[in-house]
Amino acid sequence: MNPQQIAYEILKAFEKHFRLYSRITRDAQVYFEQAQWQKSQAAVKQRISIYESALADVVSILYHKFEPRNQDDAFWRTLKLQFINILADHPQYELAETFYNSVIGRLFTHSKIDDDFIFLLPSRCYLPGQMRDKVANRFEGHANIAVTMSEIFASYQLNIELARRDDDVRNIVTFFATQFEPSQFQQPYQVEMLKPVFYRNKGAYLIGRISGSQGSMPFVVALMLDNNKQLYVDAILTSRRDLSVLFGFARSYFLVDSQYPAEIVSFLQELMPNKKHFELYTSIGFYKHGKTVFYRNFIQHLEQSDDQFEAAPGIPGLVMEVFHLPSYGVVFKIIKDEFPESKKITRERVIECYRLVKMHDRVGRMADTHEFANFQMPLNRISPALLEELQSLCKKSIEIQGDTLLIKHLYIERKMTPLNLYLQQEDDPQRVESAIQDLGFCIKEIAAARIFPGDMLHKNFGITRHGRVIFYDYDEICYMHERQFRDLPSSDDPYALDCLSVGPEDVFPQQFEHFIVGKREHKALLKKHHPELMQPAYWRQLQNSVGQGEIKEVLPYPPQRRFQHIS
Numbered sequence: 280m281n282p283q284q285i286a287y288e289i290l291k292a293f294e295k296h297f298r299l300y301s302r303i304t305r306d307a308q309v310y311f312e313q314a315q316w317q318k319s320q321a322a323v324k325q326r327i328s329i330y331e332s333a334l335a336d337v338v339s340i341l342y343h344k345f346e347p348r349n350q351d352d353a354f355w356r357t358l359k360l361q362f363i364n365i366l367a368d369h370p371q372y373e374l375a376e377t378f379y380n381s382v383i384g385r386l387f388t389h390s391k392i393d394d395d396f397i398f399l400l401p402s403r404c405y406l407p408g409q410m411r412d413k414v415a416n417r418f419e420g421h422a423n424i425a426v427t428m429s430e431i432f433a434s435y436q437l438n439i440e441l442a443r444r445d446d447d448v449r450n451i452v453t454f455f456a457t458q459f460e461p462s463q464f465q466q467p468y469q470v471e472m473l474k475p476v477f478y479r480n481k482g483a484y485l486i487g488r489i490s491g492s493q494g495s496m497p498f499v500v501a502l503m504l505d506n507n508k509q510l511y512v513d514a515i516l517t518s519r520r521d522l523s524v525l526f527g528f529a530r531s532y533f534l535v536d537s538q539y540p541a542e543i544v545s546f547l548q549e550l551m552p553n554k555k556h557f558e559l560y561t562s563i564g565f566y567k568h569g570k571t572v573f574y575r576n577f578i579q580h581l582e583q584s585d586d587q588f589e590a591a592p593g594i595p596g597l598v599m600e601v602f603h604l605p606s607y608g609v610v611f612k613i614i615k616d617e618f619p620e621s622k623k624i625t626r627e628r629v630i631e632c633y634r635l636v637k638m639h640d641r642v643g644r645m646a647d648t649h650e651f652a653n654f655q656m657p658l659n660r661i662s663p664a665l666l667e668e669l670q671s672l673c674k675k676s677i678e679i680q681g682d683t684l685l686i687k688h689l690y691i692e693r694k695m696t697p698l699n700l701y702l703q704q705e706d707d708p709q710r711v712e713s714a715i716q717d718l719g720f721c722i723k724e725i726a727a728a729r730i731f732p733g734d735m736l737h738k739n740f741g742i743t744r745h746g747r748v749i750f751y752d753y754d755e756i757c758y759m760h761e762r763q764f765r766d767l768p769s770s771d772d773p774y775a776l777d778c779l780s781v782g783p784e785d786v787f788p789q790q791f792e793h794f795i796v797g798k799r800e801h802k803a804l805l806k807k808h809h810p811e812l813m814q815p816a817y818w819r820q821l822q823n824s825v826g827q828g829e830i831k832e833v834l835p836y837p838p839q840r841r842f843q844h845i846s
């Protein structure tokens with residue numbers, strides 16, 4: 280096989296994968312309209328897993344057709360150029376380049392990390408706007424938001440109608456009347472809406488922006504089904520903050536049919552300038568390409584900064600070595616070579632737990648992680664103290680190659696403020712109370728998503744700049760059905776506790792207050808807002824309901840945004 284034929288083979292495999300990816304994604308509409316929530320969750324998982332099988336298939340074909348290991352560097356350079364040629368005008372060229380990188384990475388166990396052989400840099404620069412007509416519809420305002428709304432709804436080809444359209448439109452009109460100056464929407468204004476609907480969990484979102492003489496703002500219509508499976512508008516979101524939380528890194532990926540992903544992402548980027556490009560690609564399901572974009576951003580950041588990698592602030596982990604670059608918004612996590620006796624887990628189990636979280640519905644409460652093989656960092660940017668620590672605790676995962684530190688297995692994750700540090704440093708009692716209240720919600724929502732977090736000590740949670748508490752320590756997680764929530768024996772019997780036989784799956788919620796937060800006043804706050812967390816019956820009931828397949832609703836916006844709350 281010559282380089283041109285191999286390039287075609289790789290592109291063919293990518294396109295086959297993308298067709299399957301799009302087919303799974305498109306089914307989301309039916310799952311939503313028919314309230315088939317379990318199918319929708321299964322689709323999210325399936326879509327994540329098909330990448331690996333597409334890759335395995337093409338790599339095995341290539342091994343049968345030529346001998347990759349016997350080709351010289353000139354061959355690989357030519358192959359990359361051939362691939363660039365056949366990608367001209369390809370609507371998903373950037374995803375195809377990432378797929379190409381994965382194929383070469385798989386053939387060479389990620390040892391050819393060089394722009395001569397893979398797309399460390401993109402082959403071209405995407406000019407936002409060129410495909411706007413393909414991905415977005417425009418509506419001209421008629422000094423009457425109700426008319427515009429009717430036009431917007433009519434443009435989406437949903438198979439079910441808004442059951443109470445007049446009520447919905449009235450809610451929206453009232454919303455605009457109460458939130459904005461009347462003059463803002465009496466003048467000519469425009470609405471631009473992305474054509475594909477964004478589906479996730481029990482919601483469907485129409486995403487766009489509204490622009491008038493006074494600037495523009497995001498415009499998101501959140502659709503839901505009521506108990507009778509009737510479609511209605513649950514909320515309108517217009518603040519960047521709400522949109523940013525909707526696209527948060529601790530949520531599952533949207534199911535959104537994006538044939539022009541670069542254009543969709545540029546549109547989203549205009550709505551959320553604070554989000555990184557890689558986060559937006561990831562949020563719409565292209566998590567592999569998100570990694571490519573992340574790496575490019577990381578390299579660029581290194582060139583523009585001069586600080587050193589150092590241990591992350593907070594209490595060091597027993598399982599993970601966690602470090603960061605103070606000027607950059609992610610943490611880097613390496614599994615330590617050995618764990619203390621108290622951690623009854625293996626390295627394989629840790630990897631399994633991190634994968635489980637990646638595939639699972641993270642309900643806005645568990646940080647997404649990205650796994651890298653053979654990640655390179657410049658050695659001169661690693662602080663001496665960190666290097667010493669890595670060499671003593673993570674010897675198996677690192678290698679020094681000249682002026683580079685090679686990390687054989689690494690996770691990256693969004694940086695947050697560890698909750699223990701936040702609670703120590705925060706002086707405002709109201710903020711402390713709200714963080715502890717949110718910690719309780721975080722634990723409850725994770726459990727309602729069928730996951731028992733295991734180690735719920737507050738140091739295992741972070742808090743975002745939006746004040747949301749998010750869990751990030753996954754080595755002790757398991758499914759809710761794998762635990763037995765037991766009552767402690769009554770305190771009248773002094774010997775009962777000593778004689779208690781405890782199995783590895785037993786958990787005693789009455790003791791949680793000692794294991795979640797340390798300080799007495801924090802415990803009191805947790806008990807005030809979430810007394811149920813310390814009650815075995817609450818956990819058993821939750822276990823029961825999730826065991827029956829019930830999928831709880833997790834709102835990705837504050838409840839006060841819901842129309843039913845507007846009087």
Ligand SMILES: Nc1ncnc2c1ncn2[C@@H]1O[C@H](COP(=O)(O)OP(=O)(O)OP(=O)(O)O)[C@@H](O)[C@H]1O
Nearest residue numbers: 592593594596597598599601693694695697751752
């Ligand atoms: N996303 C993050 N943002 C900021 N700091 C983090 C993040 N993830 C981890 N850390 C810091 O690193 C520490 C160890 O991380 P993590 O809890 O993941 O490790 P671990 O080894 O699994 O911990 P444990 O010993 O509790 O099992 C945390 O306590 C926190 O201080």
